[in-house]
Amino acid sequence: MGLASTLFLRALTLATVLILVVFFIVIILGATGTSDKILQAMVNEEVMMLRQSLAKTIKDPQELERVIDVRRQELMEFYGLTKPWYVRLPDMAWRVLTLDLGKARTLKTFTGGNKVSDIVMERLTNTIILVTSATIISALIGLVLGVRIATKVGGILDRISSYMSAISYAIPTWWIGIILIMVFSFLLRLFPFGGLYSTPPPSDPYLRFLDMLWHSVLPVTTLVVASVGVWVYTTRTIVLNIAQEDFVNAARARGLPEELVRRRYIMRVAAPPILTNVILGLATSISGAILTETVFNWPGLGRLFYDAVLVMDEVVVIALTYIFTLVYIVARFLLEVLYIILDPRVRY
Amino acid sequence: MPVRFNETLQEFWRLKVSKVGVAFLTILVFLSIYVVTSYPLDFGVRYWNNPAYWADYPKSAPPSWVNYFSDQKLPEHYVLVYDKPSDIMSTESGRTLLYIFRLDFQADKPPTFISFTLENLTYYSDPPTARLNVKRPDGKDIKLYEYIAPAPYAGESPPYMRFYDIPKRISITGDMSVASALARFLLREYNVSIRPSEVNSIGQHTIVFSVPGPNKEFYVLKGEYIFTISIDTYDPRDNIGKVKLVIGGNVYGFMGTDSLGRDLSIGLLFGFPIALFIGIVTSTITTLLGAGLGIVGGYVGGKVDEVIQRVADFVNNIPLLPLLIFLAFILGQNIWILVFLLVAFGWPTLTIIVRSMVLQLKSSQFIEAAISLGASRLWIMFRHIFPQVAPFVFAQLIFFTPTFILLEAALSFLGLGDPTIPTWGQILEYGFRSGGIYVGLWWWIIPPGLLIIWTAITFVLIALGMEPVVNPRLRRMK
Numbered sequence: 001m002g003l004a005s006t007l008f009l010r011a012l013t014l015a016t017v018l019i020l021v022v023f024f025i026v027i028i029l030g031a032t033g034t035s036d037k038i039l040q041a042m043v044n045e046e047v048m049m050l051r052q053s054l055a056k057t058i059k060d061p062q063e064l065e066r067v068i069d070v071r072r073q074e075l076m077e078f079y080g081l082t083k084p085w086y087v088r089l090p091d092m093a094w095r096v097l098t099l100d101l102g103k104a105r106t107l108k109t110f111t112g113g114n115k116v117s118d119i120v121m122e123r124l125t126n127t128i129i130l131v132t133s134a135t136i137i138s139a140l141i142g143l144v145l146g147v148r149i150a151t152k153v154g155g156i157l158d159r160i161s162s163y164m165s166a167i168s169y170a171i172p173t174w175w176i177g178i179i180l181i182m183v184f185s186f187l188l189r190l191f192p193f194g195g196l197y198s199t200p201p202p203s204d205p206y207l208r209f210l211d212m213l214w215h216s217v218l219p220v221t222t223l224v225v226a227s228v229g230v231w232v233y234t235t236r237t238i239v240l241n242i243a244q245e246d247f248v249n250a251a252r253a254r255g256l257p258e259e260l261v262r263r264r265y266i267m268r269v270a271a272p273p274i275l276t277n278v279i280l281g282l283a284t285s286i287s288g289a290i291l292t293e294t295v296f297n298w299p300g301l302g303r304l305f306y307d308a309v310l311v312m313d314e315v316v317v318i319a320l321t322y323i324f325t326l327v328y329i330v331a332r333f334l335l336e337v338l339y340i341i342l343d344p345r346v347r348y
Numbered sequence: 349m350p351v352r353f354n355e356t357l358q359e360f361w362r363l364k365v366s367k368v369g370v371a372f373l374t375i376l377v378f379l380s381i382y383v384v385t386s387y388p389l390d391f392g393v394r395y396w397n398n399p400a401y402w403a404d405y406p407k408s409a410p411p412s413w414v415n416y417f418s419d420q421k422l423p424e425h426y427v428l429v430y431d432k433p434s435d436i437m438s439t440e441s442g443r444t445l446l447y448i449f450r451l452d453f454q455a456d457k458p459p460t461f462i463s464f465t466l467e468n469l470t471y472y473s474d475p476p477t478a479r480l481n482v483k484r485p486d487g488k489d490i491k492l493y494e495y496i497a498p499a500p501y502a503g504e505s506p507p508y509m510r511f512y513d514i515p516k517r518i519s520i521t522g523d524m525s526v527a528s529a530l531a532r533f534l535l536r537e538y539n540v541s542i543r544p545s546e547v548n549s550i551g552q553h554t555i556v557f558s559v560p561g562p563n564k565e566f567y568v569l570k571g572e573y574i575f576t577i578s579i580d581t582y583d584p585r586d587n588i589g590k591v592k593l594v595i596g597g598n599v600y601g602f603m604g605t606d607s608l609g610r611d612l613s614i615g616l617l618f619g620f621p622i623a624l625f626i627g628i629v630t631s632t633i634t635t636l637l638g639a640g641l642g643i644v645g646g647y648v649g650g651k652v653d654e655v656i657q658r659v660a661d662f663v664n665n666i667p668l669l670p671l672l673i674f675l676a677f678i679l680g681q682n683i684w685i686l687v688f689l690l691v692a693f694g695w696p697t698l699t700i701i702v703r704s705m706v707l708q709l710k711s712s713q714f715i716e717a718a719i720s721l722g723a724s725r726l727w728i729m730f731r732h733i734f735p736q737v738a739p740f741v742f743a744q745l746i747f748f749t750p751t752f753i754l755l756e757a758a759l760s761f762l763g764l765g766d767p768t769i770p771t772w773g774q775i776l777e778y779g780f781r782s783g784g785i786y787v788g789l790w791w792w793i794i795p796p797g798l799l800i801i802w803t804a805i806t807f808v809l810i811a812l813g814m815e816p817v818v819n820p821r822l823r824r825m826k
Contacts, residue, residue: 017665025674032678166812170750170804172757175776175797178785186788193786287669291758295780305670309677309763310781317677324670332665 014329021325026092030085039079042102101315120319127300131289134223146235161232168229174291177222194297219296234277272343279335359817366813372806380621392768405609409600423455425597442582447591449575458557461521461596468589469510474582485571530555604791619772623803627753630690635745638695642702660696676764683766743818747811750804772796
């Protein structure tokens with residue numbers, strides 16, 4: 001099997017997962033009657049607009065009602081509301097897949113629109129900025145510290161790191177965020193309580209960027225603190241296992257410089273399993289992002305999720321569930337591509 | 349291969365982490381038993397989420413022990429209750445029941461409110477009149493409030509029963525007639541002219557507990573206050589069940605209160621059994637289901653295995669929290685639905701590991717021996733394979749528990765907790781949503797988080813202690 005077909009197979013599997021998730025969402029929506037409510041809202045919206053435009057031309061109220069009733073019936077037919085929910089399953093699934101979910105009830109875009117797809121898409125970037133920068137920082141710290149600790153097994157740093165990783169497993173990310181707000185925003189007044197920019201945001205693009213950096217310090221720190229322990233510990237364990245292999249000892253016995261042994265013999269082998277850990281950690285970082293964004297009022301998908309749950313905006317909740325799955329699966333695919341590039345054995 | 353139970357226990361107990369973990373767990377279990385036996389079942393609905401129940405508690409009050417750490421003593425919260433009068437005076441028209449409340453007030457700040465409550469009043473002729481007076485440390489008397497019980501309705505016959513279902517709560521703070529009385533008092537005693545509306549905005553309770561300065565600022569007056577509620581009755585059979593005077597404080601109890609005045613120590617205690625229940629029950633069901641499917645899939649193989657693997661793979665490939673939020677949102681916020689969802693998404697990890705363990709075991713000689721002796725598949729899976737994987741499965745059970753506790757807390761924090769059952773996550777959620785974190789109400793925010801961490805750590809420690817038992821390779825390394 002070549003590289004292309006391996007990648008194609010992975011893509012196919014993940015796409016199947018995505019479609020299955022969408023169908024699962026739609027079945028739940030149908031069985032609980034939520035999809036009826038959503039489609040009915042879309043019909044009502046169109047009927048209302050029709051009434052406004054027709055009221056100018058048709059003066060007779062009875063005639064107006066008759067025309068509107070006919071149109072309403074047509075719309076019900078069109079949206080499949082006359083059929084039971086399981087018949088229009090594919091249609092509803094397509095709506096979710098293309099984010100064609102109509103209008104949000106109360107939530108709006110930054111410019112005031114209420115189309116669900118617009119609301120969701122404009123916040124995607126903010127989430128990606130937050131999650132990637134936090135992941136890169138914790139990965140760097142994890143790699144540097146993990147490799148260093150692996151060379152001094154049983155040292156103080158080693159024991160601290162193993163306890164820290166056990167403890168960080170038991171600390172809720174969002175609570176760390178709350179504590180950081182209480183200490184650095186409320187008590188010390190060093191960083192803002194939340195948000196993306198100050199109000200009003202600086203107009204100069206350079207200052208604007210700095211303002212965003214200033215606002216992102218606490219949320220990024222939260223995500224890093226929550227995940228760095230696990231990063232250090234897994235890197236340490238993987239590197240440690242490889243460092244004890246025969247071929248590493250053989251390389252050392254040949255008198256190769258330690259730096260070369262570490263780079264070529266240990267890290268080259270350790271990279272794929274470490275990457276596997278990143279893939280597994282992805283789900284956690286997405287959950288972490290939802291909660292951290294909520295705590296810091298970071299205008300990304302996670303905070304939107306919280307707001308949508310708070311005001312009971314079903315369509316936005318559905319769109320977000322789908323988008324999070326999509327983001328997760330795309331990120332997973334990209335990492336697996338990287339994995340295949342790093343580890344030639346997987347290709348065959 | 350099979351580990352003896354006693355040896356296992358010794359191996360486990362040898363480690364310090366195990367001892368600490370078990371000690372923590374014992375405390376958690378005892379606190380939970382205490383709560384389960386002493387709290388009413390409908391605690392959440394009847395008390396915790398019922399603002400009327402907390403009306404007489406101070407709002408957003410820190411714990412009372414903060415006074416030991418600050419120069420400025422904040423006033424304590426006083427709830428003074430009598431079910432019998434302290435004294436009875438006879439007058440020409442009947443009897444006057446006297447309720448005398450003595451209060452030694454030594455705080456540096458005035459109280460936050462004053463209210464009194466009448467309960468279970470019975471009278472036979474004219475409606476009784478209640479009066480609230482206070483005698484201050486400087487010897488000055490203030491007549492604060494006068495209240496006449498509702499007169500008989502047309503056609504009602506004695507005894508007239510009042511305030512049996514809903515106690516009559518009268519708040520001195522915010523009452524305009526009290527404000528006028530206090531304005532007159534200030535003018536008469538101190539020659540300070542102040543409008544009743546100003547009294548109302550300064551706070552009636554503040555005026556009662558202070559002396560005015562030259563520029564309408566008020567200094568707290570320390571010493572003994574004697575509050576008297578006198579009730580004039582006009583028939584010897586007239587009776588009142590309970591009289592309560594509340595002097596609202598700025599500090600309360602051991603853990604303080606939230607912005608609704610709820611006593612946090614009560615809510616936090618209630619969280620113990622809930623956290624343990626969600627953690628242990630969910631984890632047990634999840635591991636049993638996960639291990640069961642892993643054993644069946646691994647041993648039976650074929651189509652069954654294929655199906656289980658596909659489903660496990662599917663569940664493993666989706667982000668957990670977004671789907672949990674979606675389902676909890678659509679299906680409703682209920683603790684049983686939550687447990688079901690956590691199980692539904694939790695089993696695959698274990699299934700995949702157990703399956704690979706079973707695949708190795710399957711070809712071992714003792715299984716082949718059992719097969720050749722004619723053992724049925726069910727018998728082999730239950731009697732021969734399960735005991736082999738059991739220690740590992742049990743360790744995973746412990747290891748999964750904190751995950752579920754944290755997931756429940758996270759969902760509660762997002763506002764998707766069961767509203768009839770208060771949890772630590774929900775206490776934090778309300779603290780966050782009502783802005784408690786932005787004004788530094790630390791006693792509201794820090795304890796529930798620490799309790800979540802403590803409970804989770806307990807299981808992490810026990811899991812760490814079990815590691816060498818389950819993984820003998822580690823044992824030899826020690």
